Amino acid sequence: GQQLNQSPQSMFIQEGEDVSMNCTSSSIFNTWLWYKQDPGEGPVLLIALYKAGELTSNGRLTAQFGITRKDSFLNISASIPSDVGIYFCAGQKGTGNQFYFGTGTSLTVIP
């Protein structure tokens, strides 16, 4: 099945640093979603993007819908320990009702 290429696979950063991760695909998507998953829990939706070029923020998180519609980016500013977790991207095409998921970026924040 189709999966999105998400990078980096893992990140180890110092508290206070900014974080950037991205998701790419060979297909065009109409919707991009970003999730965070804590250990033992389900993914929680952070940001949803619906238009090419769209830039949306949620607190210290900012996500962008790539101009080509084949990629998306997530930035976290001034990281804190509770940002630790796995971040997933997901895309939805114009037709159909399925979502395609990235393989995840594991974030570790060192106090």
Add this chain to the structure above:
Amino acid sequence: DAGITQSPRHKVTETGTPVTLRCHQTENHRYMYWYRQDPGHGLRLIHYSYGVKDTDKGEVSDGYSVSRSKTEDFLLTLESATSSQTSVYFCAISDFQGTYEQYFGPGTRLTVT
């Protein structure tokens, strides 16, 4: 939080036994999904439903069946569990009413011994 519950949250069963996992939603969303999550594979779609009694197969449907007799409930059945079905199973819902967002339940950890 979206109103999605899964039961049981944890289950250990033996190879060859039938297992049913339940997903219950209070959001009245039309679409419901079952995924499995395994290390190195991310989230993979097993089956999904686009309405009561309307279901379709996903990427990894072999060995699984589903049923949806009410809007709020979506059942996943392993007819004869195998060790390869040891995984964490997530239910998700979506509505496609103007926005295309998907919300997940808390997951069920299934171990097949």
